[in-house]
Amino acid sequence: MEIIEIDVRNDAARREFFAVEQEVIHHDLPDGWERTYESFEKSVLQPDNPYRRATRLAAVVDGAWVGTAEVGLPLKDNTHLAEVELVVRPHARRTGVGRALFARVEEICAEHGRTTSCVEMHVPRGVAFESSPGARFGRTLGFESVHQEDHLVLDLPADVSHLEAASAGAGSAYEIVLWGERCPDEHVAQFCAMRTQMANDVPTGEMDIEAVVFDEERLRTGESRLAQGWIPIVAAARRRDDGVMGGYSMLMLPRGGDLVLQDDTLVMPEHRGHRLGTALKLATLEVVRREHPERRAIHTWTEPDNHAMQRTNADFGFTPRARLHELQRQS
Ligand SMILES: CC(C)(COP(=O)(O)OP(=O)(O)OC[C@H]1O[C@@H](n2cnc3c(N)ncnc32)[C@H](O)[C@@H]1OP(=O)(O)O)[C@@H](O)C(=O)NCCC(=O)NCCS
Incomplete structure (x- = not known):
């Protein structure tokens, strides 16, 4: 070999x-x-x-x-x-x-x-982590599972009409701003602040990673590279009173395919409790329904104990299909 x-x-x-x-x-x-x-x-x-x-x-x-x-x-x-x-x-x-x-x-x-290596490993539902080849291989090489997420899938088209009333309150206080490949210049500073907040807030268990700080250069580099192979859909909630951004949600569609990846969804701390997460996800889902009817499912990953996100996902009809383990080894 x-x-x-x-x-x-x-x-x-x-x-x-x-x-x-x-x-x-x-x-x-x-x-x-x-x-x-x-x-x-x-x-x-x-x-x-x-x-x-x-x-x-x-x-x-x-x-x-x-x-x-x-x-x-x-x-x-x-x-x-x-x-x-x-x-x-x-x-x-x-x-x-x-x-x-x-x-x-x-x-x-x-x-x-x-000095730290990490690897993602999926275990299908019904299969015990310990009995999967990846877990056994990982253990032999000195890796341990330091973080888990549910791999959730929503089949499309999805009937989400029951959620529209629930998020209507958010609609009166916030407007949803949508964009694709490139964040409009006027939102860059607030979007970078939210991306940085997301990197800090997303649960990562015992993973030995430092949260990334987003600045304009990192954002623009990422956007132009991503757009080559993926179609991004971003929704952000802007408070009507003062223009302050309260959260965002991002989907990524691999070009030439029929699946959707639900990436970040964040509601900033002082804006939580108004069903903004639901309103943001509804907005991106509507773009998929309208502009990408060929897409047949959305995949996402959520930590089991992230109750707010789990609840939002369950409301939409996402169901768990596998468990993701982050395996880590430190030398
Ligand atoms: C996990 C994976 C990469 C192992 O590849 P592999 O070529 O079979 O691994 P190796 O033959 O080099 O095995 C090395 C050691 O890992 C352990 N191991 C690997 N697969 C195992 C299994 N199915 N059951 C028990 N032990 C296993 C054993 O200790 C083995 O040594 P041994 O054969 O001398 O007993 C392979 O099963 C795979 O591709 N799985 C799906 C993808 C995946 O889970 N990747 C993430 C890996 S962390």
């Missing part, structure tokens, strides 16, 4: 990398989240990201790719961290492929002074 570093700007390597990822998702988590080839390709074909560097590996046996890994290294924040994804094709498991890939991951971590 050989572990090679691959260049996803090479067409064949890019396709093979994506094929391995797809095979593993369909095998391990049939109802799982998947990006589209188009969103993956557009993301990786961009110039280097000043905020994050990614190294991609493949394990090759007799010319065939049997597993892949990606090591993401934040460059301007969290410089102690390595974000790892590692998958092995089902037919090649328990033959040391995962271990060999991880040995190279460890070398990359050491070369770049990374």
Whole structure:
């Protein structure tokens, strides 16, 4: 077996990398989240990201790719961290492929002074965490589960008419501002403040990560990179009295696909308790209904004890399909 570093700007390597990822998702988590080839390709074909560097590996046996890994290294924040994804094709498991890939991951971590590595792992409903291959593999390599989230899915089209009355109160005090790829200039400062608040507020359990501070440069860099492969939909609530932003919610639609990813939803602390979260999510859902009728489900992840968000999601009809574990190892 050989572990090679691959260049996803090479067409064949890019396709093979994506094929391995797809095979593993369909095998391990049939109802799982998947990006589209188009969103993956557009993301990786961009110039280097000043905020994050990614190294991609493949394990090759007799010319065939049997597993892949990606090591993401934040460059301007969290410089102690390595974000790892590692998958092995089902037919090649328990033959040391995962271990060999991880040995190279460890070398990359050491070369770049990374002392914490973390990996996301999904366990389907009804399967005990301890019995899943990822958990066993992780434990063998010294990882422990430090944070969990429910993976929730809402099938579309969804009937949410019962929520419109509940959020009507918010509508009289706030107006909903919508945008897509680019936040309007006049909202940038408040949007950056909310994104920073989100990074601080979102529950992350025992994960060894520092909250990112958003400034205009980070926001604009992220927006222009994201728009290549994804269609973003952002709703923000602006208080009519004084123009102060009270919260936002973001969806991301992989280009060329039929799924939607629900990303951040935040209501700023002093604006909580007015069903603003519901009003924001209704606004983004309405854009999907109107402009993207081909989308058949929304996927999101929420911490089990985040009662406000769990309640909002349940009101919309989201149901749990899997449990996400953040596994972490510190050297
Ligand atoms: C988890 C995964 C990467 C393991 O890959 P692999 O190539 O089968 O792993 P290895 O053969 O190198 O196994 C290394 C050790 O992990 C442990 N292990 C791995 N899979 C196991 C399983 N199904 N049951 C029990 N122990 C397991 C064993 O200790 C094994 O050593 P051993 O075979 O000498 O006993 C693979 O099952 C996979 O791709 N799963 C889906 C994606 C995933 O969960 N990725 C996140 C990993 S944290």
